[in-house]
Amino acid sequence: MTAIHELKGVRGIISDYKLQVVITAIFFAIWFAFYVLNPSAFTNPFTYTSLMSISPYTIIPAISLTLVIITGEIDLSFSSIMALGPLIMAMTWQAQGEASLLGVILGLLAGLGAGLFNGILITKLGIPSLIATIGTTFLWRGVVLVATQGFSIPLGQYRDSMVFSALVGWLGGIPVQFLWTIGLAIIFWLILNRHRFGAYIYYIGDNRVAAQMVGINVDRVLISVYAIHGLIAAFAGIINTLGMATFWPTLGDIYMLKSVSSVVIGGTPVTGGLGTIYGTFIGGLILEFIEMGVLTSGVTGFWIRLVHGVVIIVALAAQGILRRREIIRARVMRLITTQATQQSTS
Amino acid sequence: MRNIVKRFGSVVALRGVDFYVRENEVVGLVGDNGAGKSTLVKILFGIHAPDEGEIIIKGMKFKKLTPKLAYELGIVLIHQERTLCTNHPIWRNIFMGREITNKLGFLRIDDMKKIAYESLSQLELTRMPVETPVKYLSGGYQQGVQISRALVFEADLVILDEPTVALSLAETQRVLEYVNELKKKGKSAVFISHNIYHVYPVADRFVILDKGRVVAEFYKENLTPEDLTEIMISIARTGSVPEKYKELNLYRKSQLT
Numbered sequence: 001m002t003a004i005h006e007l008k009g010v011r012g013i014i015s016d017y018k019l020q021v022v023i024t025a026i027f028f029a030i031w032f033a034f035y036v037l038n039p040s041a042f043t044n045p046f047t048y049t050s051l052m053s054i055s056p057y058t059i060i061p062a063i064s065l066t067l068v069i070i071t072g073e074i075d076l077s078f079s080s081i082m083a084l085g086p087l088i089m090a091m092t093w094q095a096q097g098e099a100s101l102l103g104v105i106l107g108l109l110a111g112l113g114a115g116l117f118n119g120i121l122i123t124k125l126g127i128p129s130l131i132a133t134i135g136t137t138f139l140w141r142g143v144v145l146v147a148t149q150g151f152s153i154p155l156g157q158y159r160d161s162m163v164f165s166a167l168v169g170w171l172g173g174i175p176v177q178f179l180w181t182i183g184l185a186i187i188f189w190l191i192l193n194r195h196r197f198g199a200y201i202y203y204i205g206d207n208r209v210a211a212q213m214v215g216i217n218v219d220r221v222l223i224s225v226y227a228i229h230g231l232i233a234a235f236a237g238i239i240n241t242l243g244m245a246t247f248w249p250t251l252g253d254i255y256m257l258k259s260v261s262s263v264v265i266g267g268t269p270v271t272g273g274l275g276t277i278y279g280t281f282i283g284g285l286i287l288e289f290i291e292m293g294v295l296t297s298g299v300t301g302f303w304i305r306l307v308h309g310v311v312i313i314v315a316l317a318a319q320g321i322l323r324r325r326e327i328i329r330a331r332v333m334r335l336i337t338t339q340a341t342q343q344s345t346s
Numbered sequence: 347m348r349n350i351v352k353r354f355g356s357v358v359a360l361r362g363v364d365f366y367v368r369e370n371e372v373v374g375l376v377g378d379n380g381a382g383k384s385t386l387v388k389i390l391f392g393i394h395a396p397d398e399g400e401i402i403i404k405g406m407k408f409k410k411l412t413p414k415l416a417y418e419l420g421i422v423l424i425h426q427e428r429t430l431c432t433n434h435p436i437w438r439n440i441f442m443g444r445e446i447t448n449k450l451g452f453l454r455i456d457d458m459k460k461i462a463y464e465s466l467s468q469l470e471l472t473r474m475p476v477e478t479p480v481k482y483l484s485g486g487y488q489q490g491v492q493i494s495r496a497l498v499f500e501a502d503l504v505i506l507d508e509p510t511v512a513l514s515l516a517e518t519q520r521v522l523e524y525v526n527e528l529k530k531k532g533k534s535a536v537f538i539s540h541n542i543y544h545v546y547p548v549a550d551r552f553v554i555l556d557k558g559r560v561v562a563e564f565y566k567e568n569l570t571p572e573d574l575t576e577i578m579i580s581i582a583r584t585g586s587v588p589e590k591y592k593e594l595n596l597y598r599k600s601q602l603t
Contacts, residue, residue: 196453203431209429210428210429213428214444329482334482335484337474337482337484337487338514
């Protein structure tokens, strides 16, 4: 009988990591390009601590957004939830006159509730996720603008509090928010790859009918995913607010496209069923690195969007080529297994 | 299933169907397009709820089922590609929805791979590693993976909805071997097919549906495939079983009225 393992190599079949390798290569290529343009900046540790300070605002919401996109859905409203959560926190702090943990918890619960609301709109009312979350993007932003009347809320007086240190302080020369980012990335990686809940997320994105047919409660999983994403978006908004020591009502707006782009650059297709936390993490770093690299290279900040655009297109083109090759490989493999069946039957 | 009626708006898909499967029996459910075969098994698997009638499984009566409940009652549905997640490896597809986990819900991956391998071995499906994504497998191999799922969960009743559609001759032969393997292990199965020559070798009994009704029922030993084809053609043209086979028909007219 034909030894299929030998025909194409086991490594060939399960080369799950190609996309991650490509994304990592793009990251290092960009790093090298900026290093050549401005060696002094990219041998300076301050460049990297700055990157670690600002990248969490993009990467943290992108991590939980990865789960949403793997299910084959989308959430745009997280950018507004990034403002809703810290607004609740800031208002609680103002009312209490101190930087309390309660304020943080209420802010996170607001995010959780907003995510839950998205999930219910999408699953129970059957509103397509794109439309539902466009609606809630306006809704939560409207709530924030009405509540603040467009004014910022300064929080500098609480800088010395435990909450500030725990969320945006420094530990061993590393910004704490980056450690939170790594911690969340590990937790979400574990959920997606080692937990039953993560398996259900992948199945729903891959084949929703199949997931239903094996008894997975698709609605419950989707609602949970949206609730988790709301919670994490609120957390990202809170650390962004504390990082700037000010709450401002348009907080989160710039992260909508950046976080979605991080997920997509990271190799998670919008069609769902596939995707990795590692890819999203590197995708977010790439976007932030470009921003930093462009600025330190001495050109104007207007170049940032242009370079972002080029990198996104290059990354997606590379993924497109890989996926096309994957389709061809799958066809060849199906043919080989069909022939092997014929041989074994005859 | 007793007196099952299913309507889709003004269209009556099933008109009081009685249908049963015995232990360790393979029933060939045949009939023309629109006869109601798929609707009937979808009700049995809980995808559709019947408008009238009841479903009796292991002595328990149900007005309707859900896929989850059907799964728990030991019913597994095998459909051409529809119940597989093709981007995912074989072992994940076998355990889909019934993962082996620790108390915190974390997957016991090595255990699942081992059991998956053992189950696939019973069907001689070990040419591909259990880590292979299902999209790399031929149609017949994919059906084997689904049957392996039924074996792992010790399903009592396996519903095969057109499992040989779009398969090569050799692969069809393998799928039929898998069905025989199920029977050897004491399982029951409902095999739906348009193709008499696919269903004939594996079925013990044939139930013929026409326009939402059961019109005939025969034991295999009383018919050749050619006889069955003749009966099917007659039912499609005239709505009735040819005179020479009427004595063999287990489904009496009295049951139709």
